[in-house]
Amino acid sequence: MIKVLAVPTYGYAVEKVVITRLLKMPGDRITLDEPVYELETDKVNQEVEAPFDGRLVRWWVTEGEIVPVGHPVADVEVDA
């Protein structure tokens, strides 16, 4: 099953984030709690951890892209 990673919510005030680094390539395995990308808000610069085990299928964002919170970041094929 494919699951979509989405940009996390940062409080009531943060509307958009910058995707600063993608730490995995499509096809790579990712494991629960492992950082998969970094983002930056006007205040925070932060790694975001994988919410489950799986295999990265594709990125929906590129480094430097500005996207709203809740925006799709990646498709992950979840381990059965």
Next chain:
Amino acid sequence: MDGSGVFFEPLLALETMMISRECDRREAILVRQGKAPFHVSSAGHETLAVLGQLTGPGDLVFPHYRDKALMLALGMPVKDLARLLLGKAQAEAKGRQMPGHFGDRGRGVWSALSPVAHHLLPACGAAWAMKRNGTGGVALALTGEASCRQGEFFEAVAFAVERRLPVLFVVEDNHLGISTPTDELSPLALGMLDGVPVTKVDARDPREFHDAARAVLSGIRNGNGPAILWCDLDRLDSHTSFDDQRAYLPEDVIRAKWERDPIITSTEKLVAGGVLTEQDVADLRQRITQDVAKAYHDVLDEPDPSPGDALEDRLGPAPNAPQFASPREFEAPAWTMARAVDFALEGIFAQSPQCMLFGEDVEDPKGGVFGLTKGLSTRFPGRVFNSPLAEATIAGVAAGLASTGPRAFVEMQFVDFCGPAMSQIINNLATLRWRSAGTWTCPVVIFAPCGGYVSGAGMWHSQSGESAFCQIPGLRVVVPSTAADAVGLFWTAAHADDPTVILLPKRLFRVSEPIPKDLPAIPFGKAARLREGQDLTLVCWGNTVRIAQEALALLDPGISVDLFDLRSLSPWDKPAILASVGRTGRLLVVQEDNGGCSVGQMILGEISADPSAWNSLKCPPRLLSRPDVHVGFGQAYIDAYLPQPQAVADQIRDLTGAS
């Protein structure tokens, strides 16, 4: 125990602190992963866990939202913290409370609330109950230093000092109220805490904190009265996951805080002292990381509450009170409502030794400014107490008393003065059952003279006030219009497990009326049908019952009016009014309160929206009320703006065509 024989257990403290920190790290990850919506960190406040080594089963903890480590020290499982974070059905609060809003009745933790410092007066109430019962327990009231500028804090400290209560106020001073530096704002900095012993302690060092807390607690247990433990520490993380301290703190300030991290410094001390090796620490950290991750992940799979669960625990079952147990024979053929209230309280206090009464001027010889409590402090010594002139104190202390033992009866001298108490009533009394999923309840009876139609009163001694209370879920609101109903409603309220507001029309304190020998309990939500009729349903309560009766006397005796005294406004007798309107097709509500967002408007809305009534209505329902204006001092204002018999009669004529 007085705590003097307790020795600091550094390893236990460190492990608890480390578990708490790991829970915070895990919770932040879950927020980033989109699995949890919100997180509040205790990082930097973990040394408070040491209090768990100094407290026992007789004590009660009124927690601050950064007391995760203390909760763990008191035995709360990590999974319960996870349930709180994730709003799970198995959380003690069934997913109703936010993270950081701890509550655990079994472990002596009162249910926390968001309005800061609002748990301090309840802590005083609980401590008062402990002191009266001689349990030897202490109420630990923990709060942030920024919240110490709330009036609630000052009132709580004053009350604890006044009554020499076993309360330990633990102020967790992290020097920030979200982004506002507090070092020059706190009452300690302002030099305003002369009347209470304050012990300042470096709470970054668990041993130092332990020794200071042990000494202070020991003094409280020995009867020395309340004390403040002022804890210097750091908030290492942002205020919550919705905040980022980098927006308002320079990087070097944040770095300096982390360099004082109590977990790092404690660990270094234990390693330097040979108690632990570096390997032990690494092993411990690894085990904790795994255990915490597993606990949170297990809880993720637990069921969420079903939305319908939210409708439970608003109120307990309707009380089923027996016939009023008269405290003695009475012969007086006619009573005022004031006399009836006094008699009802006497009967209740004679029957229930657990009841207490608290309010301004309630003790003899005054016995209340209206004499509602006359003779009670004499007949029931040690159970009836004058309060300071501070309504938040009255309500907040009552919440603490009632939730931990004695049912509390409190007199608010005038409903007009409930303003300062409203925050306690709205936030504590009315929510305690719901927010703790029934774990804690708050059987308080608030009674307050209300209403106008009296001269010399002015706008702050004439208000009705009922609509404001009726808007709050978790309260019952009643307004008697006769002496006998006052007895019956007090009696029922004395058997309820939830807060009841009894509003007493003060105009009736001077009106004598016959009182029956047998005084039945008056159930909540049951209107009295005072007259049967076919042409119009007339609904009133409190003072307007007499106004309506006088209006009917002005009309042709042939007019057929179905007259109801609601008596109980929340809940209200909708079935009786619906059935009546079904017969008459006409509805007139007469109320003393102003119209906007009022009980009268609610009744019109509910009846009009009901299909059965809508189909039988012959004309639009009508509300006669005070317009949205205050009651002025001059008699002209009273006559002009409170519903008068002539105006009611005119409305009835207009609606029915009667003469």
